[in-house]
Each structure stands twice: as structure tokens, then as C-alpha cells.
Amino acid sequence: MEPGPPGCSRPAEPGPRLRRLCGADQEASVALLSRARAEAELQRCVPAVAAVLPAGGSGERMGVPTPKQFCPILDRPLISYTLQALERVCWIKDIVVAVTRENMETMKGIIQRYQHQRISLVEAGVTRHRSIFSGLKALAQDQPDSQLSKPEVVIIHDAVRPFVEEDVLLKVVTAAKEHGAAGAIRPLVSTVICPSADGCLDQSLERARHRASEMPQAFLFDVIYEAYQQCSDYDLEFGTECLHLALKYCHIKAKLVEGSPDLWKVTYKRDLYAAESIIKERISQQICMVMDTKEDEELVGHRLEEMLKNEFSHVKVTSGALGHTGRDLQQIILEQCYNFVCVNVGAYEFEETQKLLDVLKESDLSILYPVVVISDEQKLQDSLRQGATIIATLIKERNSGLVGQLLVA
Ligand SMILES: Nc1ccn([C@@H]2O[C@H](COP(=O)(O)OP(=O)(O)OP(=O)(O)O)[C@@H](O)[C@H]2O)c(=O)n1
Ligand SMILES: O=C(CO)[C@H](O)[C@H](O)COP(=O)(O)O
Incomplete structure (x- = not known):
């Protein structure tokens, strides 16, 4: 079992991803209520934790004009994935992001567009350490008019490491509370050598005895703040x-x-492609099919679900959303599903569907939301098979040109 939250006697709640999978079949309202209760309970017993994200670099090694943290992956800036990963962790109270003055507006735009929560911005420094120090200073201020308060433990995490999971965050925070500092490590992939001034081999380190230091790291706030003040x-x-x-x-x-292999730092251009593939793989495991009526859910939805279950780990079918857009969408958005397929069975009245698509588009949470029309009720079985193939291909290919498109099976 994972260690419980620091200072908390209860075992850790499963992470949001796990909660999403576990809770998939429960009644929406019950799931919402128990999630709210669990999160309130966690908030009460975890020490005050904040995170500082240095995001003030220029990404020279990436070799593109846009700093890598703002480079788009599947139409969404890299930093937004990292923020999302931290936001999902309900016991992180504040997230302080250090950005350069010239990118402040860009960052504010990202926060607004993707509805990021609990974020404060500070001005970055000319080096990574100076940016981190700037974030720590904002947390140390503890002024009555400041939104921020000094945490007991602070997590430091690079904005360009988007695949950080709740379990490793919990491990470093728990260890930091006990030891004062903790950090994620990975085995070395290459041997580290020390060249001499004339470009010849001076020393070769024994690879098995060394590790790569990655992120996240966590510290008792007073320890790391003191270190930065002294250094x-x-x-x-x-x-x-x-x-x-x-x-x-x-x-x-x-x-x-x-730490896990996915904790690596996006540094070179090829890392963007690797990050895109990982994101695709992760989000391609879940799909939400919205049927126009309850009858369609029973007739078509569950048959499609059966066909698609071989391909995806999480298939959710919901109906009536087209008529009750607000309520159902709220639930769907909470689950942060990226792939929506609206299935109309022989129905050519798309006004309600269009309304749903507009809401999804504005929410910016969903990446793929095509409409699939199973058009021929006479040959439903064949249409369904064709529909399932189209849906599976759409989700796997993730062709952004298909977003919001109407497809006929
Ligand atoms: N003055 C700086 C320099 C770096 N960083 C941040 O520190 C993290 C890790 O640094 P690195 O990978 O070196 O980023 P860059 O400095 O942007 O990359 P490069 O060294 O290739 O220019 C990144 O999130 C980066 O934005 C920062 O906040 N302030
Ligand atoms: O892993 C790290 C610390 O352990 C940092 O992310 C890394 O050191 C940043 O360094 P640089 O800015 O030179 O890439």
C-alpha cells in the first residue's frame, strides 16, 4: 500500500486517474459527493503543501523560438499538462509559477483558457535557481493581503516535466517531512565520464553507483528557503x-x-514528439459516447461499448446529455475526458448536438469531439461495426482536423 498523506493516519486515497476508473460505473451524484468528502478529509490531515514551478527558461537546446514550456502538444501548451498534473492533486494548496516578464501575458492567457486553479505567478530570474528563489520568496511573505501562505512542505518541479503522478509527489512530500529534503532519481542510461582539459578521458564513474537526479523534489520549506538565502x-x-x-x-x-521513466525533462525537439506520443497513449485509453436518447443507449450504446472494450480501457456511455447538456457535461468535464463521440441513430436533428459541441469547444478540455451518425437503422449491426471502427480510428489517430466533424457510418 502507498504511504498515507504526511501527518495523516488514513491510507492515501487513490489518485484522480484511479478514482476516475473506479468510479466510472457509480451514480454520478454519489461519486461526486464521495469525492468531495474524500478530498475535504485529505485537505484536513495533510500538512500545508505548495509547489514552485520554474518556467522562466528560453529552451535554447530545443532550438525553436518559442520557449519549450509554451510549445503546443496536441494544440495545448506543454506547461498546461504539467499544471493539470499538479492540480489533480487536491492536497497541493498553491502552485507558484515563475515566468519571465515578457511571457507573463501568455501565461495568464493559458491559465484562463484552460481554467487552471490555485496558480500564482511570479517573475522568473535569469537562471533556474533564481526563478525558484523568486517562487519561494512569494510563499515566504505570509502577508495578510497575500493570497499565499507559507507551507510546511514545498514541492519543486520543472514546468517541462509534464508526466508527474500523485504517487511520486506523495512519496517525496512524505520523505521530505521526515528527512527535510527528498528527490526523485532514475538509473543512468549512459555512463558519466570526466574528460581532462586536453579532451581525453580522465575518469569514468561506475554507472551502477550513480543516479540521475530528476524532479519532483520536496523540502521542508524552512530548510530550502534558508539554503537559498545563504547560498x-x-x-x-x-x-x-x-x-x-x-x-x-x-x-x-x-x-x-x-521515480518513473516518464519523469524525464523535455529538453530537445525530439522530446516534444515523445511527450506527444505519451499523451496520445494516455488520453486514447478513454472515450465517452454520448447518445441522444436512453433507447439509443440501450440499443446501440452498449453494443458499441462491447465492440470498443477490446481497444480501450475505459469506455463510458451516457445518454440524454443532448437534452440536459448542462448537468451531464458538468459530470463529464469533472472526469476530464478528452474524447467525446456523439452518436445519433438515424436522427438528423443536430441542433442539440451542435449545442453540446459548442459547450465542449468552449470548455477547452476536450481534444476530440466528432459526431458519428449511425445512419441506416435497417442495417444496424453493420453500421455499428463500421461506427466502432471509425470511433476507434479517430481516437487512436487523433487527427485534429477531425475535431467537431460529422461522420456517417
Ligand atoms: N532562468 C530560468 C531557466 C530555466 N527555468 C526553468 O527551469 C526548468 C528546467 O530548465 P531547463 O530544462 O534547462 O530549461 P531551459 O533553461 O529553458 O532550457 P535550455 O537550458 O535548453 O535553454 C524549465 O522549466 C525552465 O523553464 C527557469 O525557470 N528560469
Ligand atoms: O534535474 C534537475 C535537478 O536535479 C534539474 O531539472 C536540472 O538540473 C535542470 O538543469 P538545467 O537547467 O541545466 O537543465
Whole structure:
């Protein structure tokens, strides 16, 4: 079993992804209520945790004019995925993002467009360490008029590592509470060598004895803030390791926690393609089919569901949403489903469907929302098979040109 939240006697709640899968078949209102209760309970017993996200770099190694954190992946900026990953964790109270002055408006636009919550912006520094320090200062202020308050534990996570999961965040926070500092590590992929001044091999490190230091990291706030206040200009200018600052200036030996391979930092252009593939794979595992009527749900929805279950891990069928757009959508959006397929059976009245699509489009939560019309009721079985093939291809291909399109099976 995962460790419970720090300072909390209850075992950890399953992460939102797990909750989404577990709760899929429950009554919507019951699921909502129990989720709200569980989150309120967690909020009460976890120490105050905030996160600082340095996002003020220029992404030189990426070699494109746009800083990599703002580069689009499936039409959504990279940083938005990272924010979403942190926001899903209900016990992180505040998320402080450090961005350069020139990108402040861009960042505000992203927050508004993707409805990010609990975010505060601070001005980034000229190096990563200075950006982090700027975020920590905002949390330390603790002024009555400030929205932020000093946390007990602070998570530091790069804005360009979008695949951080709740379990590793919980592990580093728990370890930081006990040891003062903690960070995720990974085995080295290549051996680290030390060249001499003349470009020849000086030393070769034993790979099995070394690890790559990744993110997230977590610290008792007072420890890391003290370290940043004490550290030299040289550290702030050239340092790359926050755990090292805690060791050097506060004598805190960080606890190292094994991280997942997806924690790597998007650095080169090829990393954007890798990130896109991972996102595609993740979001392509779930699909929500919205039927126009209850009868269609029974007649067509569940047969389509059976056909699609071999291809996707989570297929949800819902009906009546076209008539009760507001209520049902609220539930669907809470589940953060990306793929909607509205199925009309032999119906050519698309006004309600159009309304639903407009709401989805404005919500910016959904990436794919085509309408599939199973047109021929006489040959329903064949149409269904064809419909299932179209739906599966749509979800897997994720061709953005098909968003909001009408397809006829
Ligand atoms: N002055 C800086 C430099 C970097 N970062 C952030 O620190 C994280 C990790 O740094 P890195 O991968 O080195 O980003 P860049 O500095 O943007 O990349 P490069 O070194 O290729 O220019 C990124 O989220 C980056 O935006 C920051 O907040 N402020
Ligand atoms: O992994 C890290 C710390 O452990 C940092 O993400 C990394 O050091 C950032 O360095 P740089 O800005 O030079 O890429």
C-alpha cells in the first residue's frame, strides 16, 4: 500500500486517474459527493503543501523560438499538462509559477483558457535557481493581503516535466517531512565520464553507483528557503541541483526516491514528439459516447461499448446529455475526458448536438469531439461495426482536423 498523506493516519486515497476508473460505473451524484468528502478529509490531515514551478527558461537546446514550456502538444501548451498534473492533486494548496516578464501575458492567457486553479505567478530570474528563489520568496511573505501562505512542505518541479503522478509527489512530500529534503532519481542510461582539459578521458564513474537526479523534489520549506538565502551568487548562477543546496547550506541529506521513466525533462525537439506520443497513449485509453436518447443507449450504446472494450480501457456511455447538456457535461468535464463521440441513430436533428459541441469547444478540455451518425437503422449491426471502427480510428489517430466533424457510418 502507498504511504498515507504526511501527518495523516488514513491510507492515501487513490489518485484522480484511479478514482476516475473506479468510479466510472457509480451514480454520478454519489461519486461526486464521495469525492468531495474524500478530498475535504485529505485537505484536513495533510500538512500545508505548495509547489514552485520554474518556467522562466528560453529552451535554447530545443532550438525553436518559442520557449519549450509554451510549445503546443496536441494544440495545448506543454506547461498546461504539467499544471493539470499538479492540480489533480487536491492536497497541493498553491502552485507558484515563475515566468519571465515578457511571457507573463501568455501565461495568464493559458491559465484562463484552460481554467487552471490555485496558480500564482511570479517573475522568473535569469537562471533556474533564481526563478525558484523568486517562487519561494512569494510563499515566504505570509502577508495578510497575500493570497499565499507559507507551507510546511514545498514541492519543486520543472514546468517541462509534464508526466508527474500523485504517487511520486506523495512519496517525496512524505520523505521530505521526515528527512527535510527528498528527490526523485532514475538509473543512468549512459555512463558519466570526466574528460581532462586536453579532451581525453580522465575518469569514468561506475554507472551502477550513480543516479540521475530528476524532479519532483520536496523540502521542508524552512530548510530550502534558508539554503537559498545563504547560498552564493555562484550557486545561483551555475548550480543545477536544489538537493545540493539543502546539503551544503543546511546539512540536510535528502532522501532519494525511485521515480518513473516518464519523469524525464523535455529538453530537445525530439522530446516534444515523445511527450506527444505519451499523451496520445494516455488520453486514447478513454472515450465517452454520448447518445441522444436512453433507447439509443440501450440499443446501440452498449453494443458499441462491447465492440470498443477490446481497444480501450475505459469506455463510458451516457445518454440524454443532448437534452440536459448542462448537468451531464458538468459530470463529464469533472472526469476530464478528452474524447467525446456523439452518436445519433438515424436522427438528423443536430441542433442539440451542435449545442453540446459548442459547450465542449468552449470548455477547452476536450481534444476530440466528432459526431458519428449511425445512419441506416435497417442495417444496424453493420453500421455499428463500421461506427466502432471509425470511433476507434479517430481516437487512436487523433487527427485534429477531425475535431467537431460529422461522420456517417
Ligand atoms: N532562468 C530560468 C531557466 C530555466 N527555468 C526553468 O527551469 C526548468 C528546467 O530548465 P531547463 O530544462 O534547462 O530549461 P531551459 O533553461 O529553458 O532550457 P535550455 O537550458 O535548453 O535553454 C524549465 O522549466 C525552465 O523553464 C527557469 O525557470 N528560469
Ligand atoms: O534535474 C534537475 C535537478 O536535479 C534539474 O531539472 C536540472 O538540473 C535542470 O538543469 P538545467 O537547467 O541545466 O537543465
